[in-house]
Amino acid sequence: MGFCDDVKAAVERITASDDITIISHIDADGIASEAILSQAIARAEIQHSSVFVRQLEPLTMSQVPDNASLKIFTDLGAGQQNLLEERGFSNEEILIVDHHVSQACNRNYQQVNCLPYGHLKMSAAGISYLIAKAIDPINTDLAKTGIIGNVGDMMARETCGLVGLVRDVIVEDAVRHKNVEVRRRDLNCYGISTRPLYLSLAYNDDPFIKGISNNVEGAKQFLRKIGIKQQTDEGRWLVWEEYSVDDQRTIISALAEQLIANGEPINRLLAETYHFPDEPVRTPLRNAQEYATLLNACGRWGRPQVGGAILRGDRGGSFREAEHMLVNHRAIIRDLLGYIIDSGVTKLEWIQYLHVGAKYPDTIVGIGAGMALSKLDNSKPILIMCTVPEDKNLTKVSMRTTERMVERGVDLQKAIGDASSKFGGVGGGHRIAAGAYIPKSAEQEFVILVNKILGEQFGAKSTNYR
């Protein structure tokens, strides 16, 4: 059995089903995977519905419906098969479409996973596309979405372009379908459709170009010096994709010279990029990288369905909503930061905590917690709770501390993991930043337990520390 056989077997399962539930992840790859599979399934006239989850763990499993449908897990599931087993799912109910490492499990759930076959540079959207195409060749229009998912999952980053099966099959299908244009030797730089060129260059540090990377004024001067027009006659800043091929060549050679002058390699200056000629110019929809960022913004704000609607062609309300989430990202975090400072935290002996309710999405709360810590007493780790929109019985907990506290023995991943397991939850993260889902009814007990564990961690390292 090879990877292709697994794809074929999945197609047989799907086309033999009369009701399907897709359970997918809320990042760009998960949103793209869901969009590809659900469109292919809809075109095959099979009844279906979709659920998005932030992660698959004991307390979020209840979002997976308990019905007779075939459950297709995309971009997740491979590493959580014991959870599916605990939930009592039989082999007949489950199909896993994933590119993450598999977890050993007593039940042998059917899976399409590229990883064991050595396809390391393929994301779940890539596998989903191969399945969609095998369901019906009419689905090659979805190759574009497959590319967005793969690029969103960083499959093109290391190799400066997509490689392997994704390059040979999905990109080629998309080019034949004419909704994707490949530029083989384009500038390896983010923001080519929406950012003024000098900002694109200044914000880019791969490769790091001395005098330009992290140097907004330097980037502007560099373009001026080589005689590149930066603004339209009306004063609007030009973006990379608006420049003529000649101008682009001039800029790339000048950048290469700059790298060589500094004794730096030029191998990462160019990359293969994926452009979408059928999308409106100067929008994030024009290239795979920025499109994926837009989808990630939707997921981060708890609105993956908005990203899905855009992938299905909505250029009205959904696109405007996604752009708002993308553009106002910083403003909303600032707002959250202000809210944390204004409402104030409750201090216990070893931690400080706050509940922000439903005011902010749980995906943002961790970022706000980290920023708030720099404005508060940072000798105590901060713990922030918020409600989970999909499940009113759940609370999301985020914790942050500083490098100095980690040196003193603080391990938030362990603290939050140990504490949440007492209440049936699972914690994850790192020593310096961690999060968990807990039952809403356990909030107070949880906070007290985390405080106690943190006290032990501080105590174990230095009994004198106060």
Ligand SMILES: [Mn+2]
């Ligand atoms: Mn993925």
